[in-house]
Amino acid sequence: MTQTSRPPSPPRLKTTGLPDDQPEDDHDVFMSEQPATFLSGHPILPEDMDIRDLMPSQLYEMNQNLLNESVPQKPLIDELASMSVLREEYEHGSASFLRQIDYLTKDGYDCVRRTRGDGDCFYRSVAYAFVERLLYSPDPTMAVGSALSQIESTLPMLTGARFDPFVYEDFMECFTTLIQSIVVPDREGLTLTPQSLLDAFQQPESSNSIVVYLRLLTSAQIRADPDAYAGFLHDPDNYMELQLETFCQHYVEAVGKEADHVQIAALSRALKINVKIAYLDGRDPQEVGKVDFHEFIFADDTTSSSLVLLYRPGHYDVLGRSSSRI
Numbered sequence: 001m002t003q004t005s006r007p008p009s010p011p012r013l014k015t016t017g018l019p020d021d022q023p024e025d026d027h028d029v030f031m032s033e034q035p036a037t038f039l040s041g042h043p044i045l046p047e048d049m050d051i052r053d054l055m056p057s058q059l060y061e062m063n064q065n066l067l068n069e070s071v072p073q074k075p076l077i078d079e080l081a082s083m084s085v086l087r088e089e090y091e092h093g094s095a096s097f098l099r100q101i102d103y104l105t106k107d108g109y110d111c112v113r114r115t116r117g118d119g120d121c122f123y124r125s126v127a128y129a130f131v132e133r134l135l136y137s138p139d140p141t142m143a144v145g146s147a148l149s150q151i152e153s154t155l156p157m158l159t160g161a162r163f164d165p166f167v168y169e170d171f172m173e174c175f176t177t178l179i180q181s182i183v184v185p186d187r188e189g190l191t192l193t194p195q196s197l198l199d200a201f202q203q204p205e206s207s208n209s210i211v212v213y214l215r216l217l218t219s220a221q222i223r224a225d226p227d228a229y230a231g232f233l234h235d236p237d238n239y240m241e242l243q244l245e246t247f248c249q250h251y252v253e254a255v256g257k258e259a260d261h262v263q264i265a266a267l268s269r270a271l272k273i274n275v276k277i278a279y280l281d282g283r284d285p286q287e288v289g290k291v292d293f294h295e296f297i298f299a300d301d302t303t304s305s306s307l308v309l310l311y312r313p314g315h316y317d318v319l320g321r322s323s324s325r326i
Helices: 054-072 084-089 094-108 121-135 140-153 154-158 165-180 196-200 204-224 244-251 261-271
Strands: 077-083 113-114 273-281 292-297 306-311 314-322
Touching: 077 084, 077 121, 084 094, 084 113, 094 140, 113 121, 113 165, 121 165, 121 196, 121 306, 140 165, 140 244, 140 261, 140 306, 154 165, 165 292, 196 204, 196 244, 204 244, 204 261, 261 273, 261 314, 292 314
Parallel strands: 273 306
Antiparallel strands: 077 113, 113 314, 273 292, 306 314
16 A cells, blocks of 8 residues: 655744644654544543654644643633642643653743633733733833834734724724723723733633734734745645635634744734743653743844743643742
């Protein structure tokens, strides 16, 4: 029987530096050829299976099963939790995941704010971390003013992408109003607090409106500079190269679609922020638990700190240190 060759892996944005999560050459098979029910009912890796033998698609499914089965009624974004809570979810599975979690904890990342695994987790995590950093800024008035100015400056880009203002204005206003409430009291004389911020992101109407706005902004950034992303727009399922319009419509603007290198770089560039991602994938060939961090640097201020996210195959959460508020 002749083995079908795998399509070539799509190129990655060189500016991102994230590990290649496509199948390695020694796994020369289609992802679609893997059993659809791989690890079904087993969200954690069986003890007799080496995680290094798994393809990225299998790691993805394993992690998704864990997300779906461990917290079936998970809020859109959760309370801040100790990393020990995340560790407990992997205690009966792969030792490599445990080593990586321990590595992060020893490095000072001892807490995580988890988001629902609904395909919008990247945008929701970035939005929350973005607003919370403004909330805890030493000079909130200046920080809020700078953030609102940057968001305002993206309006021509949204218009240039031919998005109808009636489509994005309400979504954008939801985001800017939340940011403004850090320094401007509402009708009851109240400003944003950590609890009211969490409440806003747990409410579907406001939380999802912000997600939609960030998706439109990401798409507008890609459309505004197509040459920067040419050659990197691919279907995540079959790696076929896509036209910019198709990619933006189906994998950026559409809710429930996960973000990858292109989307992360584009949104970071649009908001002029730095985003650092801890790559927790269970791959630990040296058995030391080392976690790679990959940064997207687009802030004008060279002293600007990064928003830190935790990536597990197919999912993003907010990562932080209890000693310095996320």
